[in-house]
Amino acid sequence: MGYLLKTNWWKWLCIILLTYTIIGGLLLPVPKLPILNETIRVLHFHVPMWFGMILVFTGSVIYAIKYLKTNNSKFDIYSSQLASTGIAFGVLGIVTGMAWAAYTWGEPWSNDPKQNASAVSLLIYLAYFVLRNSLNDEQQRSRISAVYNIFAFTLMIPLLFILPRMTDSLHPGNGGNPALSAVDLDNDLRKVFYTAVIGWTLLGYWIASINIRLSLAHQKIENAS
Amino acid sequence: MPAKLDLFMNHFTSLLFRLTFLFTILLAPVVSEAQVEMADNFRGEGKIYVVIAIILIILTGFFYLLYRLDKKTKRLEKEISQNED
Numbered sequence: 001m002g003y004l005l006k007t008n009w010w011k012w013l014c015i016i017l018l019t020y021t022i023i024g025g026l027l028l029p030v031p032k033l034p035i036l037n038e039t040i041r042v043l044h045f046h047v048p049m050w051f052g053m054i055l056v057f058t059g060s061v062i063y064a065i066k067y068l069k070t071n072n073s074k075f076d077i078y079s080s081q082l083a084s085t086g087i088a089f090g091v092l093g094i095v096t097g098m099a100w101a102a103y104t105w106g107e108p109w110s111n112d113p114k115q116n117a118s119a120v121s122l123l124i125y126l127a128y129f130v131l132r133n134s135l136n137d138e139q140q141r142s143r144i145s146a147v148y149n150i151f152a153f154t155l156m157i158p159l160l161f162i163l164p165r166m167t168d169s170l171h172p173g174n175g176g177n178p179a180l181s182a183v184d185l186d187n188d189l190r191k192v193f194y195t196a197v198i199g200w201t202l203l204g205y206w207i208a209s210i211n212i213r214l215s216l217a218h219q220k221i222e223n224a225s
Numbered sequence: 226m227p228a229k230l231d232l233f234m235n236h237f238t239s240l241l242f243r244l245t246f247l248f249t250i251l252l253a254p255v256v257s258e259a260q261v262e263m264a265d266n267f268r269g270e271g272k273i274y275v276v277i278a279i280i281l282i283i284l285t286g287f288f289y290l291l292y293r294l295d296k297k298t299k300r301l302e303k304e305i306s307q308n309e310d
Binding site: 026207 | 261262263264273276277280281284288291292294295298299301302305308309
């Protein structure tokens with residue numbers, strides 16, 4: 001994160017990749033699948049929200065651990081701002097998923113195990129901010145929320161990746177069918193999908209980096225006065 | 226002779242059946258693919274480029290906003306470090 005705060009080249013990479021994602025995602029050929037029809041293109045926009053969320057939360061939990069090791073308040077700011085960006089990605093992921101499901105599964109919320117588990121996982125992360133805002137002592141807030149961050153991250157893994165796979169689910173990648181198989185993700189889709197994941201994740205880090213810098217500036221002003 | 230012809234016909238029909246079966250398997254995906262509705266006409270008429278143009282305009286706008294926010298933050302950081310000195 002320290003490196004990302006100092007450099008700018010990856011922001012340009014983000015702009016290029018996302019521009020390519022829009023053009024390629026809407027124009028390049030896609031597999032012709034029943035029910036899905038053209039909505040298969042949502043793959044480049046809905047799925048990267050979740051990939052981006054997980055990658056941003058990974059950054060968040062790494063800095064939570066770093067904070068616990070060093071007690072440096074800088075890492076607490078990194079961790080919390082990354083977490084809030086991650087939640088924004090998760091909310092966008094769930095809303096776009098509902099819109100997609102309304103046209104392919106028949107209803108926006110079918111209590112599918114994947115939907116329920118991702119909602120629970122988001123609620124756990126929302127509680128992270130409830131916890132943060134309820135503690136007044138700075139050191140205590142940083143320490144407890146860092147521990148809770150690790151807890152939330154480790155809960156997210158089984159909620160998103162293991163539990164939905166143990167039952168039947170409409171969502172690709174669950175109930176026995178892998179999502180990134182040759183059937184679900186053919187070579188036409190791959191050309192855009194991977195760049196989309198990197199592009200959207202970089203956008204997340206970009207937004208988080210601005211929030212982090214503003215938080216650091218705020219902290220400096222408070223310390224000076 | 227009739228027995229031999231019978232045998233030949235038997236072979237022939239079974240071959241025919243096999244061929245039909247083979248073609249059904251081979252052609253099934255093609256047929257089902259043709260039935261899947263895609264926005265082929267829409268693309269042909271070229272209107273999709275309007276959509277892409279509009280999305281790109283919005284994306285550029287947001288990137289510009291982010292860029293400005295980035296700059297503003299940098300200015301704020303500079304101001305703070307100058308005040309410290």
